[in-house]
Amino acid sequence: MITLVARPAPSRFWAWATPVLAVLATMIAGGVLFAILGKDPVEAIRVIFWDPLFGANAGYFRGQLFIKAGPLILIAAGLAVGFRAGIWNIGAEGQYIVGALCGASVALAAYPAESVLVFPAMVLAGALGGWAWGMIPALLKTRFGASEILVSLMLVYVAQNLLAWAAFGPLKNPQGFGFPGSRNLQQYPSAHNADLVAGSGIHWGVMAGFAALIGTYVLMSRHIAGFRIQIAGDAPKAARFAGVAPARLVAFCLGLSGALAGLAGMFEVAGPSGQITDSFGAGYGFTAIIVAFLGRLNPIGILLAGLLMALTYIGGDMAQLMLQLPAAAIQVFQGMLLFFLLGLDLLTNYTVKWGWARA
Amino acid sequence: MNRRSFLTTTAITATVLSLGLGGAALAQEPLKVAFMYVGPVGDMGWSFQHDQGRQAVDAAYGGRVATSYVENVPEGPDAERVLTQMALAGNKLIFATSFGYMDAVMNVAAKFPDVRFEHATGYKRADNVSTYDARFYEGRAVIGTIAGRMTKTNKIGYIGSFPIPEVVQGINSAFIHARKVNPAVEMKVVWAYTWFDPAKEADAAAALIAEGVDVLMQHTDSTAPQAKAQEAGIYTFGQASDMGAFAPTPRISSIIDNWGPYYVARVGAMLDGSWASTGSWEGIGAGAVGIGEISSAVPAEVKAEAETLAAAIGAGTYHPFTGPLNKQDGTPWLAAGEVADDGALSGLNFFVEGISAQMPQ
Numbered sequence: 001m002i003t004l005v006a007r008p009a010p011s012r013f014w015a016w017a018t019p020v021l022a023v024l025a026t027m028i029a030g031g032v033l034f035a036i037l038g039k040d041p042v043e044a045i046r047v048i049f050w051d052p053l054f055g056a057n058a059g060y061f062r063g064q065l066f067i068k069a070g071p072l073i074l075i076a077a078g079l080a081v082g083f084r085a086g087i088w089n090i091g092a093e094g095q096y097i098v099g100a101l102c103g104a105s106v107a108l109a110a111y112p113a114e115s116v117l118v119f120p121a122m123v124l125a126g127a128l129g130g131w132a133w134g135m136i137p138a139l140l141k142t143r144f145g146a147s148e149i150l151v152s153l154m155l156v157y158v159a160q161n162l163l164a165w166a167a168f169g170p171l172k173n174p175q176g177f178g179f180p181g182s183r184n185l186q187q188y189p190s191a192h193n194a195d196l197v198a199g200s201g202i203h204w205g206v207m208a209g210f211a212a213l214i215g216t217y218v219l220m221s222r223h224i225a226g227f228r229i230q231i232a233g234d235a236p237k238a239a240r241f242a243g244v245a246p247a248r249l250v251a252f253c254l255g256l257s258g259a260l261a262g263l264a265g266m267f268e269v270a271g272p273s274g275q276i277t278d279s280f281g282a283g284y285g286f287t288a289i290i291v292a293f294l295g296r297l298n299p300i301g302i303l304l305a306g307l308l309m310a311l312t313y314i315g316g317d318m319a320q321l322m323l324q325l326p327a328a329a330i331q332v333f334q335g336m337l338l339f340f341l342l343g344l345d346l347l348t349n350y351t352v353k354w355g356w357a358r359a
Numbered sequence: 360m361n362r363r364s365f366l367t368t369t370a371i372t373a374t375v376l377s378l379g380l381g382g383a384a385l386a387q388e389p390l391k392v393a394f395m396y397v398g399p400v401g402d403m404g405w406s407f408q409h410d411q412g413r414q415a416v417d418a419a420y421g422g423r424v425a426t427s428y429v430e431n432v433p434e435g436p437d438a439e440r441v442l443t444q445m446a447l448a449g450n451k452l453i454f455a456t457s458f459g460y461m462d463a464v465m466n467v468a469a470k471f472p473d474v475r476f477e478h479a480t481g482y483k484r485a486d487n488v489s490t491y492d493a494r495f496y497e498g499r500a501v502i503g504t505i506a507g508r509m510t511k512t513n514k515i516g517y518i519g520s521f522p523i524p525e526v527v528q529g530i531n532s533a534f535i536h537a538r539k540v541n542p543a544v545e546m547k548v549v550w551a552y553t554w555f556d557p558a559k560e561a562d563a564a565a566a567l568i569a570e571g572v573d574v575l576m577q578h579t580d581s582t583a584p585q586a587k588a589q590e591a592g593i594y595t596f597g598q599a600s601d602m603g604a605f606a607p608t609p610r611i612s613s614i615i616d617n618w619g620p621y622y623v624a625r626v627g628a629m630l631d632g633s634w635a636s637t638g639s640w641e642g643i644g645a646g647a648v649g650i651g652e653i654s655s656a657v658p659a660e661v662k663a664e665a666e667t668l669a670a671a672i673g674a675g676t677y678h679p680f681t682g683p684l685n686k687q688d689g690t691p692w693l694a695a696g697e698v699a700d701d702g703a704l705s706g707l708n709f710f711v712e713g714i715s716a717q718m719p720q
Contacts, residue, residue, distance in 0.1 A: 056447075057447045060443065060447065064440050067436060067440075068436075068440075161552075164552050168521065168522060168719065169719075177482055177524070177705065177706045178523070178524055178706045178707070178708040179458070179482070179523055179524070180521060180523060181459070184462050186462075186466075268436075272435070272436035272439075273435045273436055274435075274462060275462065277434060277435070277459055278521070278552070279433060279434045279435065279459055280435065282433045282435060282437065313437075314440065317429055317432070317437070317440065317441050317444060318444060320428075320429045320430070321393065321427055321428075321429050321441070321444055321445060321448060322427075322448065324427055324428070326400075326430070327399060327429075327430045327431040328399070
């Protein structure tokens with residue numbers, strides 16, 4: 001019989017060891033799954049985790065790793081701040097889409113004028129768009145007590161419809177023969193968010209992701225606002241005595257995570273994606289929630305988690321192509337990672353005792 | 360011929376022969392061909408049919424060709440990465456089977472000039488990029504005729520995916536031919552804004568059924584509308600694949616995407632070195648569009664009428680967009696006997712006269 005005994009304080013060792021353990025457990029369970037599907041498990045794990053980093057053509061894939069991880073890191077950095085305060089923004093996907101729409105609208109309005117002001121204006125518009133979309137659940141929560149979880153999530157669907165409307169309507173490329181989708185911003189030099197060093201995969205969005213990690217680290221560990229956020233999450237009642245105004249905290253957290261998600265969308269539409277299409281939202285906003293938790297809501301953790309998630313995507317596509325593993329098996333594999341992480345999280349707060357517990 | 364030149368000739372011949380043998384030895388190594396799908400291969404619609412085409416290539420060339428695929432690839436940067444992966448993995452011919460892959464194909468093709476790309480339903484080409492599409496509107500003319508004959512309420516429903524030229528062609532073609540055999544017919548259109556979403560498609564079907572529609576067409580890929588129609592006791596047509604599990608009712612026939620002949624021909628062109636960039640747009644005649652079995656629920660004379668029409672379109676003696684036809688607002692489009700040219704059709708963005716539904720703007 002197994003009993004769980006609560007630890008007096010969460011274990012620092014296990015907080016860092018469980019993610020590593022979860023990855024190892026995922027490799028083993030995933031290997032079993034791949035073996036059942038008739039593939040060589042060792043080769044499959046190698047194709048997913050090793051080849052993109054060190055195999056043939058790794059130079060290309062390392063760059064792709066940053067392209068894929070950039071938006072995840074940028075969004076997760078903002079979400080982690082809110083999650084620490086117990087403010088649950090589940091709608092980063094919607095804020096990402098609206099940020100992209102606002103950024104692209106500015107670029108398309110300026111087209112074809114070439115000016116150094118276009119890109120900064122897009123950055124501003126993207127951040128503002130995401131911020132505004134995040135302020136809707138903030139306002140409804142502080143004024144009417146509506147759950148920010150539900151409101152932010154439902155606003156994702158509104159944003160997706162807005163996106164489809166824009167792609168088929170006002171933002172449609174007038175030279176696109178009636179087909180949906182905007183002009184490609186990659187072909188508009190003033191708006192193009194290109195790799196800073198060609199082929200490196202590092203564009204302004206990735207830099208913004210790094211900056212957001214540093215910024216949120218400073219905020220949480222050196223600034224009074226960070227202390228308030230932390231205490232609001234850990235001890236809401238005590239927070240009131242410490243002078244935390246809940247309404248302002250809600251607005252700050254949802255606004256910040258919204259603005260960062262909006263920025264991520266804007267950098268994506270101006271760079272790797274290039275155009276507004278109805279399928280622009282590829283789920284980064286939802287995956288970033290996993291990244292935030294996988295990274296323990298900690299900046300360094302988020303950086304590593306973002307790169308790890310990107311690796312499973314890139315390696316997963318590689319495994320499909322090279323080994324003809326079905327896409328569903330790759331998704332199950334990614335799901336296992338989250339499952340093991342949350343499951344093993346138990347070890348952080350509890351110790352496991354073998355034998356009969358005394359009643 | 361003196362001895363010297365004889366020797367030279369022999370040497371050259373020997374060299375050419377050995378090169379030739381070398382070439383033959385290389386040809387023994389299978390040609391790698393990759394396919395990129397937007398949905399799962401099990402969607403029983405669009406991606407499923409493309410994968411059927413891939414399997415036809417395997418069957419036709421056996422060990423001379425090695426095919427592989429990646430499914431569920433989102434349009435955008437992921438598509439560009441997967442295409443690059445395919446090219447880096449040594450694939451020489453790559454089929455990208457969704458419209459939204461267009462810019463990704465163009466970007467990757469520029470980086471790999473010795474790899475050939477084929478992009479379905481797009482309009483951008485390069486020396487190493489071909490486009491291909493099927494004239495689905497030809498099949499719509501045939502099932503539109505059946506729909507016009509089978510409706511009792513004189514109301515036909517149409518689930519549109521997106522208001523893009525391919526879908527607009529289909530709606531117009533179905534309506535023109537339904538009205539040709541039944542002047543009282545009306546067509547109701549609901550836009551689902553998805554290619555594959557069983558829940559949304561079922562909602563769209565329910566909305567149309569509530570409006571009194573008794574024959575339902577769809578340009579979306581799931582079988583959800585078939586199930587709704589079965590409950591309501593009305594008729595439907597299979598989309599993309601045969602959906603024969605729903606025959607003889609509610610599915611009374613189907614419009615089938617058949618990519619096999621094109622894929623086999625293009626891979627063959629790669630094997631014999633004759634591949635060149637083209638824009639292919641084939642229909643019933645070339646076998647790219649098929650009409651599924653017309654079920655026993657359809658009277659024999661209607662079946663014969665539909666088959667005659669399909670044969671005429673296939674033989675090229677009849678074009679589904681033949682005037683006189685007016686645009687929805689009543690302005691003339693095609694004069695009597697005039698046939699729509701491919702340029703106008705490939706950018707079609709208006710309904711013909713008689714359709715009451717509004718085109719989303």
